[in-house]
Amino acid sequence: MDLVGMRAGMTRTLFGGLFDDAALFPPGNATMAEAAPAHHRHQASWYADLVGPFICPDTRLSELDGSIAVSVVVTGGPDAVDKAIRQVADGRLAAVEVSGVGDAAAARQAVGSIPSGTRGFIEVPWGPAQPKMLDNLAGSGCAAKLRTGGTVAAAFPTETQLAEAIIGCVARDLPFKCTAGLHHAIRHTAAGTKLEHHGFLNLLLATDAAIDGASRADVIAVLAERTADVIAYRTRQLDSGHIRATRRRFLSYGTCSILEPLEDLAALGLLTAHDSVQVANAPERPS
Template identity: 40%
Template structure:
């Protein structure tokens, strides 16, 4: 990756990385606004970086109503969706309808799975994220109910992933067709794991060849302390670079790096093989803002919008 693609081309390292969690905290965008805004992203030059629109089981009715409204992408842009293109290195979104791809987020466990799958039938379901306290039970229910073409990720509470609990859960998942899911932030300081805890999860997955996704707290590219809350946020570039490590101490050191230029230089030095290894491990993360991470990549020189066309070229 020493030579980045030209402007307007999303590098392989970032393709499909940003799942659209606009309706979840702290963004809390109303579903009626999130649908047209998501269509803006899906029509923009950076669309290859954007994953599905994530939706909780309890809001599928709202989602269906919003989708049935047939809001045009141009309406979303006028309502604020164009800000995403602006933040993402100056790009703008084009008009036109886009298929509504969704990811189901099921915080209530396996009991939500069957009714949520039925309610999601009108949509293009690209994945299920199932929270549980019992990995074996969740795997069994996914095996029983999930359509074969739909991938899934299983999330257990962080307190169950400490010590021997982490190995037990990862061992169960590695023998299944499902990814792991790990929570990297939230609305309180305690929701943010430190470098050692996150490194243990990342390297445990890397050692097993187990893919995973992350959620919460990764809006920015580089590790930092939030000025308003004082919370310690992991950077998604840190996590990407740490995803190729199998040694916990090495991964923790990468997660602790706060210099964006150091991280950007490391990204540029990645080989195609390293990029493949990283993205086979760290598949995506949920972010309530698509504009913010893309803007960070642009500021670090890792992503750029298409070159403007001159009048005579149009």
């Protein structure tokens, strides 16, 4: 394989399965009639290897047919897990994501509610309870879920909070996923809402930095970086070992648009020119 081919393969590995399909969630708020067919199109596309499972809240499972691999967001806490997964067709349960877990005891209960062999994500809150909850998840077989945004400013963790969570997960060898707010590759201020959004490439690079033993201040600086050329350059410098180590920790994130992150990567030159042409011809995002 030539150098270009090797680099393209490493890029696909870096972004493989990174983008979970959260089309049902804000701010996209697609209907099931829009989101489910769009997911099938994503899975049949040239970028299918970059797309994770379809994320569906337990309150909407009755709207979903049995042909989609689904990650179920359990909104009623650990006690509601069993009822939720019984609604998923055989062989179609990709993961279980439990929200409403407020303390270490609830985290232990949530871990125990995940069926053996099923990928489990336990959402951990921001604040003083987080380190103890990460302790409880470490070695449990479940991963952490970090909320990185929302529709109001208070839903977004600061760079410091996010850096501490990433460092905490890495120190415990605890995989994690993120949810909400990661609409684009680079840290930015949203034009319409003026909300401060983290960038998914910033998170990947911050995870890599934490694995390499970077200081808290350096991890914060990576999360705060807004210069596209700097982020793109640092991403290109990741070798295969760093990519594998980073993705073993940062598993995926939920995005209400699959196409927006692909368009960002193409604009940064992190997908091949051929792929960046095809982004324009990809399935349209449900409106």
